Amino acid sequence: MGETRGRLLNHKISANLSNQFEWPLFFYVACLFLQLQATQTVVALAWIFVGGRILHSAVQIFTSNVRLRGLVFTINFLAVIGLWYFVVTASGKAVAA
Numbered sequence: 001m002g003e004t005r006g007r008l009l010n011h012k013i014s015a016n017l018s019n020q021f022e023w024p025l026f027f028y029v030a031c032l033f034l035q036l037q038a039t040q041t042v043v044a045l046a047w048i049f050v051g052g053r054i055l056h057s058a059v060q061i062f063t064s065n066v067r068l069r070g071l072v073f074t075i076n077f078l079a080v081i082g083l084w085y086f087v088v089t090a091s092g093k094a095v096a097a
Contacts, residue, residue, distance in 0.1 A: 023077070024053065027079075027080050030080065030086075033087045033090070034086055034087060034090065037090050039086075041086070045086075048075065048079040049080060049083075052072055052075050052076040053076060056069065056072045056073060
């Protein structure tokens with residue numbers, strides 16, 4: 001039984017590490033674009049994403065609650081969409097100037 005539990009935990013950790021390299025790429029690129037134009041809102045969205053990723057990892061590894069994991073993912077998704085909103089609007093201002 002202990003060996004089965006260990007295998008399941010190893011699988012969950014492996015899946016979580018795989019997930020860490022998918023969505024955060026959009027976060028990293030948005031942060032690169034916004035590093036010189038960071039408002040309080042941009043910084044808050046970035047920290048929401050970072051905290052959400054930590055929470056998402058904990059939920060994915062230590063529970064089987066797919067609904068909670070989906071909720072945390074949605075919060076992360078909205079934070080990154082918010083960052084990209086600022087990237088697009090900042091790009092529009094730069095083109096107009």
